[in-house]
Structure formats: C-alpha cells, structure tokens
Amino acid sequence: MHAEVIAVGTEMLLGEITDTNSQVISEGLAQLGIDVYYHSLVGDNEQRMTETITLAASRSDLVVISGGLGPTPDDLTKQVVAKYLHRQLVVDQEALAQITTFFAERHREMTPNNRIQAMYIEGAQSLPNYVGMAVGNYYQNPNGADFLLLPGPPQEMQTMFEQVAKPLLAKNYAGQQVLTSRLLRFYGIGEANLVTKLADLIDQQVNPTIAPYAKDNEVTLRLTASGSDEMTDQKLLDELETKIRARVGEYLYGYGEKNSLPAVVVQELTERGLTVSAAESLTGGGFQTAVTAIPGASNVFPGGFVTYAAEQKEAMLKIDEEVVEQYGVVSEQTAIAMAEHTRQIVGTDYAVSFTGAAGPDFLEGHPAGTVWLGLAGRDIQTQAKLYHFSYDRQHVRNSAIMAGFGLLQEALTTENFKH
Amino acid sequence: MHAEVIAVGTEMLLGEITDTNSQVISEGLAQLGIDVYYHSLVGDNEQRMTETITLAASRSDLVVISGGLGPTPDDLTKQVVAKYLHRQLVVDQEALAQITTFFAERHREMTPNNRIQAMYIEGAQSLPNYVGMAVGNYYQNPNGADFLLLPGPPQEMQTMFEQVAKPLLAKNYAGQQVLTSRLLRFYGIGEANLVTKLADLIDQQVNPTIAPYAKDNEVTLRLTASGSDEMTDQKLLDELETKIRARVGEYLYGYGEKNSLPAVVVQELTERGLTVSAAESLTGGGFQTAVTAIPGASNVFPGGFVTYAAEQKEAMLKIDEEVVEQYGVVSEQTAIAMAEHTRQIVGTDYAVSFTGAAGPDFLEGHPAGTVWLGLAGRDIQTQAKLYHFSYDRQHVRNSAIMAGFGLLQEALTTENFKH
Incomplete structure (x- = not known):
C-alpha cells in the first residue's frame, strides 16, 4: 500500500x-501505516496536471491531491481527475444549498464558479467542507489507484483530512501495519559522530528503522517500528532504545517532537525545587528568554541581568573592575565572577554566565565564537568552560545558550560535576 | 528554459x-526569469531517486536538488546523480582541508563519511559551503539537463544558493525576461485592513503584481515587475510604491527579505547616537535578545534587566514596593516606574519596560495577553500603553517584544510623541 501526495498551485512553483x-x-x-514514496507539486496547468496524475496513478495505490478545488478558473483538479477517470462531475445538492445560503445571507452575488465548488466526480464520495465551500472527493477505483481530493487552504484541508478523510482511509485500508515512532533527542554530540557510534545498528535496520536528523545544536533519532499493533511496536522500540542508550545514553536528554533541552532543564529544576539566574553578555538575554518561554518558569527563575557592555558587568554585578581589566571580558575569571555575583545578588541555587565574542568582529583579540560560560551553584565549586563555536553570529549565540542549558543539565544529573 | 526542483529526504515523506x-x-x-513547472520530493532511496531524477532530466533544462549531501549513509544524492551521468566522484581538496581543520581545531573525531562531503561529480563545479561542510555541485550538461545540487539544511542551502549558485545561473541562462521584486514591510496594520485600503490596486494588478503576506506581527507586500531589464522593472516598482505609500505609508517601516523592525530601530538609534535599555518581565529578555541579535548593537545597548519575579522588580530596579503592592505588577504605574528606573540606573537615552500576563494562566486577575509597556526617554514624558494580545504564550511574548520596538520607532520618527 503506497500513496503519493500531490499539491496543486502555481503560486507554490513561483515560490510565493x-x-x-x-x-x-x-x-x-x-x-x-500507509507509506508515501513521492510528493509532487504542479501548477494550475491542465496538461502538466494530467501528466503528474497519470504518473502517480501508475505507481501508487492511493493518490492524495490538495488544491485546485476553489472557485477561480485556474482551479482544475476535479475536472482533470474526472477526465482521467472518464467520469462526469455531478452536483452535491446539499453542498450547493449551503453555498447558496451563504451568499444569500451575506447579500453577495454567487458566481457560476461557486457552483463548481459543490460538484464531485460521479461515483466518488463527496466530502463535506466544514470551514470552506469546496467539497472534497474520495474515489475508490476498482481498476486502479484511488483518489482523495482535498481543498488547498491549509485550514480547510486539515479539517477535512482529520475529520472526514482519515476515518474513511482507516476503514478502507484497515489491516495495514501500524507505524509507531519515537523521537530521541541528543545534545553534546554531532550527527556524524552519533551515526558512527551506531553504524552497525543503522546498517542492519529493518524494523524498527533509525533516522538521524541534525538540528541546530542537537541531533535527533527517529525510531519507527511497524507491526500489527502499537504494543508490539513499543516493545520493538524499547529493545532498540536500550541498545542505543548503552552507546550514547549520556547524550540523550529527552523525547518527543515538542520537547527541548530548555524544557527538560526547567522541568528538572521545578521538580527539585531549585532556582536559576543568569548574567548574559554575548547572548543578550537569549538564555533567560528560553527559560521563560516555558510555562511555569516563574517557579525556577526570579530574574537576571543582560550585561552587554563591560562597564555594566561592573555596575550591575559589582564585579571588581580590576578583574575585567586584568583578564579581559572574554576570560575564565570574568565568567566566574559574573556567575558568582549573579547567584549572590539574585539569591538563586544556580547562576549561569555568558561572555564571549558573538561576531562578526574580533573581541579583545578573540575570534568570533570564542565563548566562556560560568556556572555557580550552592553546593558546587564554580566552574568556567571555554567553547569555540562557529558559523555566524546567530549560531554562536544559539550554541552558547544551548551550552548554558547543557552545563546546568550536567550539574543536575551527574555527580561528576562536584569535584 | 524550464527548471524542476527536487527535494530529497525520507523525513519529509513521513511528514516529520x-x-x-x-x-x-x-x-x-x-x-x-527561469520557469519552474514541477516540484518533486523523494525519499533517501536509490531506485526512486534515480527514477525521479531521470524523469526530471527528461522534461526540464535544469534540475535543482536539495538534500542528501550529508555525512550519513542515507545521503545519496551526489552518488545517484553521478551514476545517472556516468561520472565519478572526485575530491575537492580545498573543501577536504577545511573539514579536516574543522575537526582538528575542535579535537573531534573525523569520520570517513565526512570525507564524502568534500566530493563532487567529475566535470561539475564544486560549490563552497560557507555555513556547513558538504560542497554543492553545478554540472553543465552538454547532452541534456544541467544539475544543481544543494545541501538540505535550510541555512546551508540558502547561503549557497544566494551567494554561489544564483550568480552562476544568472550568468549561464542570461537573456530571459527579468523578474524584479521589492518587499515592503509594514508594522501596526493587519493584513485584512491593508488589503482593503489597497483593494483597487490589487484588483487591477498586472505588472507589477502585488502579493500581500501576513507574518507574525507584521504584513509584507511583495511587488514584482517583469521587464526586459532591471532598470525598467525598478521604475515600475517605484511608481507602484508611490501609490501604496500615499495610502499606508505610515505603517511602512522598511524593505527586504532580511530586514526586521528591530534591525531598523537599532540602525536608527546608531545613526543618531542614541542608546536604549530595558527591563523585561513577561518577555523574559526577548526584547534585549532581539536588540543584540543585530551586529553593532553594542553601540546602542549597554545592558538591561530581566525582572521576572515581582521582588526582583523592587530589588534590581529599586522600585518602591508600595507601587507594586498598590497598583499590581500588571499596571501602568509599574510599567512607568520600571522604565524610568531602568533608564536612570543604566544611564541610557531611552528605556523600555515590559510587564503583563504571558499566559497560559491569569496574573493578578488579568487574562493572558494583558500587557503594559513603558517608554522613558531623555526628552519625552514617560508613557505607558496597554495592549491585549491573543493566541498563545509565545505569540503574546513576541507581540509584546515587537510592540516595544514599535513604541521606540514611533518615538524616534514622530514629533507627536513629545506632548
């Protein structure tokens, strides 16, 4: 069972x-559990739409098309598919009545094109559109590929797909294998390194499959199992995860699409009743913004400082100006003083400090990307760590922010930190 | 001259x-001026990639592929295209040296897969990757379609496409009808309102065309002219822009894809030698992060405060605790005190303050989205303004941050503010 997804619309080919x-x-x-092998995108052009649909139907069991059901003359999807299937378009009287009422109530003129929005391919099911006018179509083809036609506007498409089409597909293609996936999130290891450490597992993958993906400052692994039911899948996923953990478990910080290292750290602080503050130079408040992006951050974060200029490090944090003068802004000593003073002033369990060169220019002779992070804590010796981040200003700042969460995470989860 | 665009990556077929x-x-x-007739998307599968590439090359003059140049075993694009062209892969020694240096400098292990990232198709041009490791490829095919291979990570792709590939394409496919576009950026007016004010211009559009687009907290208009050369196009765009400015010029804050209201405000402050500070509660440092995201921000921004908890507003900003107690954290008086105290403590020309309920919960009886912003300035009376933002926590925070820049922009550009 293979499906193919086609989007129709010239505005997308133009990149608008x-x-x-x-x-x-x-x-x-x-x-x-329906595999998708291809996506295609084609403009509002009858000939090229016909070619694309013909190719898709020749190599797939189900062709899902979004777009081209609207009221303008360049909306051709239903017409082209009907022609391909040698079928007529017929009117969905209920949908037509709704469209007519819509225009009457608003005292607006209904155009002949609006009538086309209520039409469907003879022999297909007309699918109601709860947030727009154009009906969808689901055509089960005894002699070839099935067709599902959905409207183009994302909200209309999503509502019809979720509420109307998916239940139909589930019913008609039941007995397919169920796909269950689990996303593992890693921080502190690069994609190439992670893949090398798991090379044999990746080479041997059949079920579950393993898909690595490098995001900004983290790597994810999506494990996908295919079985008769979700419980069988989960067991397969558990077994594979155990093997992966044995090799790179120290870098695994969390699970799931909507998760993040900041979210995990804030949750850990919350559960343990701990608080954190920060003094940020090159990151300009980005660490604190990330902390406070998490609902409930007020339990762990009372406030902090953005000490962008050197004199504000002295003024706001009462750092001895000799420290900054002697060692420089980008130094271990300044990072340590920033973290310790911040923790004392704000009165938190932890404080993280960020100082360095975000770029594009050198700072005090240090190239862009040279960053010192400090971490002060109630029960630990204050630490400072030197990083060399790369690429552009934005990436250096984001990397430094994530490294701050990485330091905190390490302090929260390992005993090694206390030495 | 027709091009076809292919994206490669199983994670996209899975909808991840x-x-x-x-x-x-x-x-x-x-x-x-290069027409695109088709987009295709195919997974990391050699056979289906070969089919897709073969079809594309048979019906297009240029095939542009993004993705599949990375260091993992499922990255196959270069290999598949090379095989299709009956060509070998050869090493770009310069790129290899850079990759080797990258790993050496970071004391990280280089894997054999990283070496593949420096390879290109024999006879192609190897295109440098300024923000990543994998080189791109541009192959001019005397016997068929040309190929342009770009990396998959969006930032790498965009940088290589803009800085390296587009100039090559422009040179090699000259003589096409030239499309020139201009992006106008608006803040403080919604899309529906903007479109209504320009309804007749939009209805009559032929050349240039007008495409409105609503982004988070701003609206853009893309004007696109089509002519024999860029100068003709620019003249058409100037004429249309003059008409648009006459109606909604007060909301127009800048131009271009890479621009933003923060960038315009920081530039304006820089040019006038003015400085700004901030005290942020619900936005958690987001305003200061946005200011310092702009290179050169150190000229205008010395530092500021994140006063998330009420007691930190008092402790850091020396605000009379009676003000907060009597009027509440979410109040005009607190916003004004925060702005004035911040300006005095940091010694800047302006200071912006942010206090309110980001959500999801109520704060002091105020629903999520209730936000007071304060603006103190050397030559103006301190102002506070009440906003009611909607949707979720992230949108409330982003809206508040943008409103802070809006207030500053207004103060910087109008005399009305001084009253």
Whole structure:
C-alpha cells in the first residue's frame, strides 16, 4: 500500500508560498501505516496536471491531491481527475444549498464558479467542507489507484483530512501495519559522530528503522517500528532504545517532537525545587528568554541581568573592575565572577554566565565564537568552560545558550560535576 | 528554459518536517526569469531517486536538488546523480582541508563519511559551503539537463544558493525576461485592513503584481515587475510604491527579505547616537535578545534587566514596593516606574519596560495577553500603553517584544510623541 501526495498551485512553483499540506497529509498517512514514496507539486496547468496524475496513478495505490478545488478558473483538479477517470462531475445538492445560503445571507452575488465548488466526480464520495465551500472527493477505483481530493487552504484541508478523510482511509485500508515512532533527542554530540557510534545498528535496520536528523545544536533519532499493533511496536522500540542508550545514553536528554533541552532543564529544576539566574553578555538575554518561554518558569527563575557592555558587568554585578581589566571580558575569571555575583545578588541555587565574542568582529583579540560560560551553584565549586563555536553570529549565540542549558543539565544529573 | 526542483529526504515523506527549500529555490529561479513547472520530493532511496531524477532530466533544462549531501549513509544524492551521468566522484581538496581543520581545531573525531562531503561529480563545479561542510555541485550538461545540487539544511542551502549558485545561473541562462521584486514591510496594520485600503490596486494588478503576506506581527507586500531589464522593472516598482505609500505609508517601516523592525530601530538609534535599555518581565529578555541579535548593537545597548519575579522588580530596579503592592505588577504605574528606573540606573537615552500576563494562566486577575509597556526617554514624558494580545504564550511574548520596538520607532520618527 503506497500513496503519493500531490499539491496543486502555481503560486507554490513561483515560490510565493510554501506547500505545508503535503507534510500534514504525509504525517497522517504514516499514522495509518500507509507509506508515501513521492510528493509532487504542479501548477494550475491542465496538461502538466494530467501528466503528474497519470504518473502517480501508475505507481501508487492511493493518490492524495490538495488544491485546485476553489472557485477561480485556474482551479482544475476535479475536472482533470474526472477526465482521467472518464467520469462526469455531478452536483452535491446539499453542498450547493449551503453555498447558496451563504451568499444569500451575506447579500453577495454567487458566481457560476461557486457552483463548481459543490460538484464531485460521479461515483466518488463527496466530502463535506466544514470551514470552506469546496467539497472534497474520495474515489475508490476498482481498476486502479484511488483518489482523495482535498481543498488547498491549509485550514480547510486539515479539517477535512482529520475529520472526514482519515476515518474513511482507516476503514478502507484497515489491516495495514501500524507505524509507531519515537523521537530521541541528543545534545553534546554531532550527527556524524552519533551515526558512527551506531553504524552497525543503522546498517542492519529493518524494523524498527533509525533516522538521524541534525538540528541546530542537537541531533535527533527517529525510531519507527511497524507491526500489527502499537504494543508490539513499543516493545520493538524499547529493545532498540536500550541498545542505543548503552552507546550514547549520556547524550540523550529527552523525547518527543515538542520537547527541548530548555524544557527538560526547567522541568528538572521545578521538580527539585531549585532556582536559576543568569548574567548574559554575548547572548543578550537569549538564555533567560528560553527559560521563560516555558510555562511555569516563574517557579525556577526570579530574574537576571543582560550585561552587554563591560562597564555594566561592573555596575550591575559589582564585579571588581580590576578583574575585567586584568583578564579581559572574554576570560575564565570574568565568567566566574559574573556567575558568582549573579547567584549572590539574585539569591538563586544556580547562576549561569555568558561572555564571549558573538561576531562578526574580533573581541579583545578573540575570534568570533570564542565563548566562556560560568556556572555557580550552592553546593558546587564554580566552574568556567571555554567553547569555540562557529558559523555566524546567530549560531554562536544559539550554541552558547544551548551550552548554558547543557552545563546546568550536567550539574543536575551527574555527580561528576562536584569535584 | 524550464527548471524542476527536487527535494530529497525520507523525513519529509513521513511528514516529520516540511520542505521549505523548494519554495526558496523557486522564488530565486523566478527572480532569474527561469520557469519552474514541477516540484518533486523523494525519499533517501536509490531506485526512486534515480527514477525521479531521470524523469526530471527528461522534461526540464535544469534540475535543482536539495538534500542528501550529508555525512550519513542515507545521503545519496551526489552518488545517484553521478551514476545517472556516468561520472565519478572526485575530491575537492580545498573543501577536504577545511573539514579536516574543522575537526582538528575542535579535537573531534573525523569520520570517513565526512570525507564524502568534500566530493563532487567529475566535470561539475564544486560549490563552497560557507555555513556547513558538504560542497554543492553545478554540472553543465552538454547532452541534456544541467544539475544543481544543494545541501538540505535550510541555512546551508540558502547561503549557497544566494551567494554561489544564483550568480552562476544568472550568468549561464542570461537573456530571459527579468523578474524584479521589492518587499515592503509594514508594522501596526493587519493584513485584512491593508488589503482593503489597497483593494483597487490589487484588483487591477498586472505588472507589477502585488502579493500581500501576513507574518507574525507584521504584513509584507511583495511587488514584482517583469521587464526586459532591471532598470525598467525598478521604475515600475517605484511608481507602484508611490501609490501604496500615499495610502499606508505610515505603517511602512522598511524593505527586504532580511530586514526586521528591530534591525531598523537599532540602525536608527546608531545613526543618531542614541542608546536604549530595558527591563523585561513577561518577555523574559526577548526584547534585549532581539536588540543584540543585530551586529553593532553594542553601540546602542549597554545592558538591561530581566525582572521576572515581582521582588526582583523592587530589588534590581529599586522600585518602591508600595507601587507594586498598590497598583499590581500588571499596571501602568509599574510599567512607568520600571522604565524610568531602568533608564536612570543604566544611564541610557531611552528605556523600555515590559510587564503583563504571558499566559497560559491569569496574573493578578488579568487574562493572558494583558500587557503594559513603558517608554522613558531623555526628552519625552514617560508613557505607558496597554495592549491585549491573543493566541498563545509565545505569540503574546513576541507581540509584546515587537510592540516595544514599535513604541521606540514611533518615538524616534514622530514629533507627536513629545506632548
């Protein structure tokens, strides 16, 4: 059972908007255990639409198309698919009545094109549109690929897909294997290194599969199992995760698509009743912004400082100006003083400090990306750590912010830190 | 001259991430006058990649592929295209030296896979990657379609496409009709309102075209002219912009894809030799992070405070605790005190303060989204303004941050503010 997803719309070929529908549809099909092998995108052109649909139907069991159901003359999807299937378009009287009422109530003129929005391919099911006018179509083809036609506007597409189409697909293609996936999140190890450490597991992958993905400052592994039911899948995933943990468990910080290292650290602080503050130079408040982006951050974070200029490090944090003068702003000593003073002033369990060169220019002779982080804690000796981040200013800042969470996470989870 | 854009990556077929590269590439090709007829998306599967590439090369003059150049075993794009072209892969020694240095400097282990990132198709041009490791490829094919291979990570792809590939394409496919576009950025007016004020211009659009687009907290208008050369296009764009300015000029704050209200405000402060500080509660440092994201921010921003807890507003900013107790944290009086005290303590020309309920919970009886902003300035009376933002926590915070820049922008550009 293979599906193919097609998006229709010239505006996407011109790069004016991004096709997000195909991603949403693919995600939903994966949940139903339906494999997707191709996405295509084609403009509002009858000939090229016909070619694309013909190719898709020749190599897939189900063709899902979004877009081209609207009321303008360049909306051709239903017409092209009907022609391909040698079928007529017929009117969904209920949908037509709704459209007519809509215009009457608003005292607006209904155009002949609006009538087309209520039409569907003879022999197909007309799918109601709860947030727009154009009906969808689901055509089960005894002689070839099935077709599912959905509207293009993302909200209309999503509502129809979730509420109307997915239950139909689940019913008609039941008995497919169920796909269950688990996302593991790693910090502190690069993609190439992670993949090398897991090389044999990745080479041997059949079920579950292992898909590494490098994001900004972290790497994720998506494990996907395929079985008769979710419980079987979860057991397969557990077994594979155990093997992965044995090799790179120290870098695994959390699970799931909506998770992040800041979220995990804030949750850990909350559970243990601990607080944190910060003094930020090159990151300009980014660490504190990330902490406070998490709902409930007020339990762990009372406040902190953005000490961008050297004199503000002295003024706000009461750091001896001789420390900054003797060792420089980008130094172990300044990072340590910033962290310790901040912790004392704000009265928190931990304080993290950030000082360095974000770029693009050198700072005190240090190239962009040279960053010192400090961590002061109630029960630990204050530490400072030197980093060399790369690429551009934004990446240096983001890397430093994540490193701050990494330091805290390390302090929270290992005893090694206390030495 | 027709191009076809292909994205490679199984994670996109599974719906885990959205392909944004194809949109960016299509937009760039449109600017060069190169028509795009199809997008395709295929997984990391040699057979299906070969089929997709073969089809694309059979119907297009240029095939642009993003993704599959990374260091993992499922990155196959270069290998598949080389095989299709009956060519070998050869090493770009310069790129290899850079990759080797990168790992050596960081004392990290280089894997054999990293070496593949420095390889290119024999006879192609190896395209440097300024923000990552994998080189791109541009292969001019005397016997068929040309190929342009770009990396998958969006930042790497965009940098290589803009800085390296587009100039090559412009040179090699000259003589096409030139598309020139201009992006106008608006703050303080919603999309529906903007479109209504420009309704007749939008209805009559032929050349230039007008494409409105609502982003988070701002609206953009893309004007696109099509002519024989860029100068003709620019003249058409100037004429249309003059008409637009006459109606909604007060909301127009800047131009261009890479611009932002924070960038415009920081530049304005820089040019006038003025400085700003901030005290942030609900925004948690986000305003200061946005200020310092702009290179050169140290000229205008010495530092500021994140006063998340009420007691830190008193401790850090020396605000009379009676003000907070009597009027509450979410109040005009607290916003004013925060701004005035911050300006005095840090000694800047301006200070902006942020206090309110980010959500999801109520704060002091105020629903999420209730936000007071304060603005103190050397020559102006301190102002506080009440906002009611909506949607979720992140949107409330972002809206408040942008409103802070809006207030500053207003103070910097109008005399009305001084009353």
